Amino acid sequence: MIWQLDLAILTLVVVCAIAAISVKDLLGSAILFGAYSFMMCLLWAIMGAVDVAFTEASVGAGVSTVFFVAAVFRSTRRTKD
Amino acid sequence: MKIIALAIVILSGGLLLYATQDFPSWADPASPASMHVSPHYLQKSMEETSVPNVVTAVLADYRGFDTMFETTVIFCAGVACFMLLRISRQTPEDRYYRHISTGVTIHIKGGGKIPDKSKEFERIDTMWTPFDLVIKTVCRFLIPFIQLFALYVIAHGHHSPGGGFQGGVIFGASIILLAISHNLRIATKRMREKLVGLLCVTGVFIYAGTGALCLLMGLNFLDYGALAPLLHVDPVEARSLGILIVEVGVGIAVMATMIWIYNNVSSAGKYDEGL
Numbered sequence: 046m047i048w049q050l051d052l053a054i055l056t057l058v059v060v061c062a063i064a065a066i067s068v069k070d071l072l073g074s075a076i077l078f079g080a081y082s083f084m085m086c087l088l089w090a091i092m093g094a095v096d097v098a099f100t101e102a103s104v105g106a107g108v109s110t111v112f113f114v115a116a117v118f119r120s121t122r123r124t125k126d
Numbered sequence: 127m128k129i130i131a132l133a134i135v136i137l138s139g140g141l142l143l144y145a146t147q148d149f150p151s152w153a154d155p156a157s158p159a160s161m162h163v164s165p166h167y168l169q170k171s172m173e174e175t176s177v178p179n180v181v182t183a184v185l186a187d188y189r190g191f192d193t194m195f196e197t198t199v200i201f202c203a204g205v206a207c208f209m210l211l212r213i214s215r216q217t218p219e220d221r222y223y224r225h226i227s228t229g230v231t232i233h234i235k236g237g238g239k240i241p242d243k244s245k246e247f248e249r250i251d252t253m254w255t256p257f258d259l260v261i262k263t264v265c266r267f268l269i270p271f272i273q274l275f276a277l278y279v280i281a282h283g284h285h286s287p288g289g290g291f292q293g294g295v296i297f298g299a300s301i302i303l304l305a306i307s308h309n310l311r312i313a314t315k316r317m318r319e320k321l322v323g324l325l326c327v328t329g330v331f332i333y334a335g336t337g338a339l340c341l342l343m344g345l346n347f348l349d350y351g352a353l354a355p356l357l358h359v360d361p362v363e364a365r366s367l368g369i370l371i372v373e374v375g376v377g378i379a380v381m382a383t384m385i386w387i388y389n390n391v392s393s394a395g396k397y398d399e400g401l
Contacts, residue, residue: 092152095287096181103295108384111302115392115401 046091054091058084071122075113082106175365177284185289186369190348193372194333196291197379201330204383208323211395219398222254223247251309251399265307272300280377284366290376294329297377298384310393310400313385319397322386329379333372340368348372 061081068074082105089098150157171183185193218237225232226248234240240247280293305313337348345352350368351361359367392400 096185096289096292099287099292100295103292103299107299108295108302108388111299111306112387112391115388118401119391119394 051088051091054084054087058088069124071117071124072114075110075117078113079106079110082109174362175369176362177366177369179284179286181287182283182289182369182373186372187348187350187365190337190372193376194337194348197330197333197376200380200383201326204326204386207387207390211390212397213395219396220252222250222252224250224254249311257308261307265303269300269304272303273297276300276377276381280373281370283373284370290373291380293373294377294380295384298381298388301381301385302388305388305392305400310389310397313400314389314397317385319389322382322389325378325382326386329375329377329382332375332378336368336371336375 058081061077061084065074065077065081068077082101086098086101086106089095089101150159154160167180167184167188171177171180171188175183175187177183177187220236221234221239223232223234223240224230225246227246231250231254232247240249242249276293276297278293279288279296280290283289283293301313301317304316336350336353339356340349340352341347343352343355350365350372352364353368354361354364357364357367389397389400
């Protein structure tokens with residue numbers, strides 16, 4: 046485990062998480078959430094939990110982003126608050 | 127109100143961070159979990175289940191109940207989406223058709239339609255843009271390989287990372303890719319709504335049915351060793367095969383649920399026009 050890499054990915058996770066809830070554009074928020082999932086996937090892989098990383102990559106970064114985009118497409122792209 | 131909310135969030139976050147100090151540190155060999163259960167799984171799973179990948183052995187055999195109810199949760203999510211979104215009785219809607227040779231678009235109001243098999247006209251979505259040849263060709267080329275990879279992930283879960291969940295999601299994603307790159311009607315023609323719902327139930331049924339079969343054969347629920355007389359192998363090999371059967375069930379259920387949720391969400395329950 047390389048701690049510099051670990052720290053960089055952890056920082057990106059926090060940045061993605063904060064950005065995903067503060068961005069006004071919901072489509073951008075969905076993409077940021079996908080990026081967050083991908084960073085988490087890298088973290089799992091670093092910690093040696095390859096099965097969890099695989100699940101995170103396929104479910105979190107892949108399909109759930111598509112669901113979010115579909116939901117945004119059918120509702121509104123802007124948040125009220 | 128926002129300040130109170132922020133204070134509560136910071137307080138509970140701080141308490142959670144404070145509580146993590148009591149956790150054993152990462153990969154600590156002296157932690158309770160690594161003292162008793164983990165060594166048993168690591169040392170005995172190969173001779174008890176003949177599955178080289180310990181994670182699969184734990185997930186589908188030692189902790190089979192967990193995985194069964196995880197599958198049920200996914201199934202419930204699909205059913206909830208269906209119940210919330212699906213609109214069964216529709217008012218006749220406007221349809222758009224495009225004359226293939228000239229590109230003229232006609233708008234038919236109030237439920238009128240041109241037969242789907244018409245050679246001159248093709249039905250298009252309200253917000254239709256011309257198909258991009260690159261996207262269409264690349265997706266057509268990719269989808270079979272994605273599906274093959276999904277089957278490999280399911281079947282190879284005994285030896286490498288992967289299994290029913292991941293393979294099912296990848297297989298579902300390939301059908302979703304077809305729906306995105308072409309349109310929803312082409313995808314639902316390949317995977318009809320009834321078939322998707324049926325597959326969803328079948329996957330959960332395969333899992334629970336395997337467990338019940340073990341019960342019928344005289345051992346505990348989900349103790350795959352009981353299947354040995356049926357499969358004509360010794361009990362250890364039967365546990366390995368039982369895991370494979372269960373993983374296939376999980377894969378079918380997850381694949382169908384992903385397609386089901388996508389179809390319902392992207393078409394707002396009408397199964398007419400998608401993303």
